[in-house]
Amino acid sequence: MSLSTTTIATQDPAGAPALATGINIQGLTKTFSSGRKTVSALGNIELGTKKDSFLSLLGPSGCGKSTILRILAGLESPSSGTTAINGKSSAEVQRSHEIGIAFQDAALLPWRTVHKNIRLPLEVAGITPEPGLIEDLIDLVGLKGFEHAKPAQLSGGMRQRVSIARCLVVQPSIMLLDEPFGALDDMTRQRMNLELQRIWGEKPATTLMVTHGIAEAIFLSDVVAVMTPRPGAIAELVEIDLPRPRTTEIMRSPEFHEYHDYITGILFGAHGPAGADD
Numbered sequence: 001m002s003l004s005t006t007t008i009a010t011q012d013p014a015g016a017p018a019l020a021t022g023i024n025i026q027g028l029t030k031t032f033s034s035g036r037k038t039v040s041a042l043g044n045i046e047l048g049t050k051k052d053s054f055l056s057l058l059g060p061s062g063c064g065k066s067t068i069l070r071i072l073a074g075l076e077s078p079s080s081g082t083t084a085i086n087g088k089s090s091a092e093v094q095r096s097h098e099i100g101i102a103f104q105d106a107a108l109l110p111w112r113t114v115h116k117n118i119r120l121p122l123e124v125a126g127i128t129p130e131p132g133l134i135e136d137l138i139d140l141v142g143l144k145g146f147e148h149a150k151p152a153q154l155s156g157g158m159r160q161r162v163s164i165a166r167c168l169v170v171q172p173s174i175m176l177l178d179e180p181f182g183a184l185d186d187m188t189r190q191r192m193n194l195e196l197q198r199i200w201g202e203k204p205a206t207t208l209m210v211t212h213g214i215a216e217a218i219f220l221s222d223v224v225a226v227m228t229p230r231p232g233a234i235a236e237l238v239e240i241d242l243p244r245p246r247t248t249e250i251m252r253s254p255e256f257h258e259y260h261d262y263i264t265g266i267l268f269g270a271h272g273p274a275g276a277d278d
């Protein structure tokens with residue numbers, strides 16, 4: 001297919017530093033050891049994106065997607081190699097409270113209201129929210145009227161919205177999203193993808209999203225990094241050259257289908273069934 005040449009991502013961040021001003025991963029490997037057993041999760045990851053671009057990691061189950069995200073977030077340490085986001089190390093990023101993280105499980109505190117769950121990261125950081133910030137976020141994710149509801153009173157989609165709002169409350173310049181809508185039904189997931197695109201469009205942030213959804217990855221991303229089975233490596237970077245804002249109609253366009261077929265070919269062609277959702 002006629003994919004554009006990659007201009008906002010690189011598999012050689014050291015050789016193309018201008019293309020790695022966002023995510024910058026060089027020579028990254030990760031081996032887990034427990035007892036006598038060792039698992040080589042990541043082979044040798046070289047990956048760079050431009051600041052404020054949206055990158056998705058797509059690949060077979062167990063290829064190390066979440067491990068990359070966790071290392072970038074500073075929740076896991078690499079066996080070798082270096083990572084940086086927006087020119088900062090994971091430790092610096094963590095200290096500066098400019099990172100928003102959301103996981104598949106909304107992981108809300110059940111005894112706190114929507115408002116207080118969203119406020120939590122600021123409390124932990126000892127930061128007083130600007131007046132109106134939490135209310136604006138509640139509005140942004142479409143939860144007006146539910147400020148004082150507890151998680152148990154919300155649907156799964158609403159809980160994920162709270163989780164996204166909580167991710168945004170630190171006004172992140174970096175977003176790390178680990179299958180944020182993986183647990184939702186297709187329709188809710190599509191609505192959430194539209195919301196996420198809108199939110200990201202209003203305040204761009206260097207973003208990495210782990211997903212199993214090929215369509216979701218194409219819809220949201222500037223670049224999709226397709227990974228090989230474990231030990232994970234980047235099979236190919238696919239730049240998604242579709243105009244923004246993207247609408248659900250675009251998902252029915254020939255261009256979208258072309259990307260879908262192309263990525264499916266990388267995932268399932270060379271390496272057999274690879275475990276993507278759609």
Ligand SMILES: Nc1ncnc2c1ncn2[C@@H]1O[C@H](COP(=O)(O)OP(=O)(O)OP(=O)(O)O)[C@@H](O)[C@H]1O
Nearest residue numbers: 032033039041060061062063064065066067068230
């Ligand atoms: N803390 C850990 N201890 C031991 N092994 C681990 C640990 N975390 C991850 N692994 C292993 O590393 C490999 C990569 O795991 P990871 O969760 O990064 O994959 P993934 O691509 O995100 O998978 P999935 O798509 O199924 O969520 C897997 O084989 C997993 O079992």
